[in-house]
Amino acid sequence: xxxxxxALCYEKYLASASFATALAVQFPDRADWRCVLRxxxxxxxxxxxxxxxxxxxxxxxxxxxxxxxxVIHDDRRQAMKQCPExxxxxxxxxxxxxxxxxxxxxxxxxxxxxxRQLTVDLLARxxxxxxxxxxxx
Numbered sequence: 115x116x117x118x119x120x121a122l123c124y125e126k127y128l129a130s131a132s133f134a135t136a137l138a139v140q141f142p143d144r145a146d147w148r149c150v151l152r153x154x155x156x157x158x159x160x161x162x163x164x165x166x167x168x169x170x171x172x173x174x175x176x177x178x179x180x181x182x183x184x185v186i187h188d189d190r191r192q193a194m195k196q197c198p199e200x201x202x203x204x205x206x207x208x209x210x211x212x213x214x215x216x217x218x219x220x221x222x223x224x225x226x227x228x229x230r231q232l233t234v235d236l237l238a239r240x241x242x243x244x245x246x247x248x249x250x251x
Contacts, residue, residue, distance in 0.1 A: 116166060116248065123162035124248065130155035131237065146217045146225035149233040153214035156207055156240050157190070163200075163244050164193045187211075203243055210236045 116124065134151035137144060194204040213233060216223040 116162065120162045120165040120248075123158045123165060127155050127158035127162060130158060131241075145227075145230040149210075149217050149225065149229065150214050152233045152237045153210045156210050156237055159240060159244050160190060160194065160203070160207060163248055164190065164197070167193070167197060199247065201243060203240055206236050206239055210240075 130151050134148040134155065137148050137151065141147075191204060191208075194200055194207065210233060213229060217225055
């Protein structure tokens with residue numbers, strides 16, 4: 115059973131993924147921003163899984179105490195690496211994060227149909243690995 119905090123993250127995952135689909139209908143020419151929504155869907159999906167993982171704890175920067183996973187990207191990346199059952203999700207998550215950042219920050223980046231399909235595939239692969247694990251917890 116997911117904790118309340120993990121369930122809230124899972125709801126945000128579902129909402130972001132759903133919004134990306136709805137945006138495709140209303141704004142078919144904005145595939146670049148659907149990439150951003152898919153990244154945030156992936157982020158919330160990973161948080162939903164990692165929040166309740168006992169091995170997803172990290173030492174804070176002062177090395178004084180342990181604290182549960184928070185929303186900082188480096189912490190999430192490290193926590194993902196600590197979960198061997200996630201296989202290649204850190205690599206796929208990073209690909210999606212990089213595309214999302216190019217869309218948001220690189221004005222000269224041209225988001226193509228190939229990029230759009232890649233974002234769909236990356237989120238689907240992440241969900242295929244993580245969602246069954248969430249259902250078992």
